Amino acid sequence: WQRLTAGLKRTSSSIGTGITDLFTKRKFDAATLEELEDILIQADLGVAMAARVTEAIGKGRHDRAIDPDEVKGVLAREIEAVLVPVAKPLVVAADKKPFVILMVGVNGSGKTTTIGKLAAKYRAEGRSVMLAAGDTFRAAAVEQLKVWGTRTGATVVARDQGADAAGLAFDALQSARDTGTDVLIVDTAGRLQNKAGLMAELEKIVRVMRKMDAEAPHAVLLVLDATTGQNALNQAEIFGKTAGVTGLVMTKLDGTARGGILVALADKTGLPVHFIGVGEGVEDLEPFTARDFARAIAG
Numbered sequence: 001w002q003r004l005t006a007g008l009k010r011t012s013s014s015i016g017t018g019i020t021d022l023f024t025k026r027k028f029d030a031a032t033l034e035e036l037e038d039i040l041i042q043a044d045l046g047v048a049m050a051a052r053v054t055e056a057i058g059k060g061r062h063d064r065a066i067d068p069d070e071v072k073g074v075l076a077r078e079i080e081a082v083l084v085p086v087a088k089p090l091v092v093a094a095d096k097k098p099f100v101i102l103m104v105g106v107n108g109s110g111k112t113t114t115i116g117k118l119a120a121k122y123r124a125e126g127r128s129v130m131l132a133a134g135d136t137f138r139a140a141a142v143e144q145l146k147v148w149g150t151r152t153g154a155t156v157v158a159r160d161q162g163a164d165a166a167g168l169a170f171d172a173l174q175s176a177r178d179t180g181t182d183v184l185i186v187d188t189a190g191r192l193q194n195k196a197g198l199m200a201e202l203e204k205i206v207r208v209m210r211k212m213d214a215e216a217p218h219a220v221l222l223v224l225d226a227t228t229g230q231n232a233l234n235q236a237e238i239f240g241k242t243a244g245v246t247g248l249v250m251t252k253l254d255g256t257a258r259g260g261i262l263v264a265l266a267d268k269t270g271l272p273v274h275f276i277g278v279g280e281g282v283e284d285l286e287p288f289t290a291r292d293f294a295r296a297i298a299g
């Protein structure tokens with residue numbers, strides 16, 4: 001809870017300060033409601049969500065003084081209601097060996113860091129982990145993954161720069177099977193400059209792995225950078241359509257005052273949210289829960 005509230009501090013203080021300033025010693029009227037709506041839109045909760053919350057708060061409360069904490073309470077409840085259907089833990093099925101997680105997302109979204117955090121988490125749970133360096137174009141990405149491998153005790157499968165990513169994923173799956181590895185996490189490229197090429201590559205990785213295991217990958221996690229605001233919504237749209245995304249990880253929520261973007265995303269896409277990133281450290285990956293997140297950002 002402490003790490004979560006610390007990580008979401010920028011968003012919660014922007015919403016919280018806004019609400020406190022707005023409702024302290026003031027009557028509650030149409031103008032106040034409009035200002036409240038602005039505060040929520042500023043935090044990237046989305047226009048639809050902001051309107052809904054404002055309406056819920058307005059109901060039956062006109063022309064009386066209202067305590068800021070009451071407003072925050074209603075806000076938290078409204079946010080929670082939107083998040084409950086999408087807050088789903090990522091269950092690593094023990095009968096899938098290896099359990100294959102494909103990681104997708106644009107460069108810089110925090111994909112490699114999230115892979116490292118996940119590897120650390122699963123290793124700490126006593127599982128064996130293999131990482132496949134599927135972003136074969138960026139030497140730095142491969143190097144970064146190797147560093148995470150060493151840090152977490154995960155095996156890393158890599159090829160020369162420019163090698164075929166699907167071939168690498170296939171070999172990694174074979175190797176993970178042969179060695180009885182519990183979890184295989186496959187990194188992928190994120191060059192959105194060549195959208196069609198990238199999507200074709202992701203589809204090929206899936207197709208090739210399915211030749212060996214008809215259910216693989218068991219999870220396709222899209223990593224989204226919260227600091228990119230509305231861009232995150234576009235990326236969810238692009239990857240959601242073609243890459244068969246099964247769940248989301250939103251990173252860098254500690255780096256923005258507009259963490260409401262996660263609520264807008266949930267509201268709009270309905271995609272399950274599994275984890276949130278609230279810092280660069282290996283511990284800074286939090287399982288996503290509707291209630292805690294809602295309470296943490298409502299100020």
Ligand code: GDP
Pocket residue numbers: 105106107108109110111112113114190251252253254255276277278279280284
């Ligand atoms: P990739 O290109 O998608 O693999 O992105 P990286 O994993 O290399 O991350 C890009 C930058 O974002 C790095 O400097 C990371 O340390 C940073 N980063 C990743 N996740 C988080 C997070 O949750 N919070 C913060 N503050 N930084 C993060």
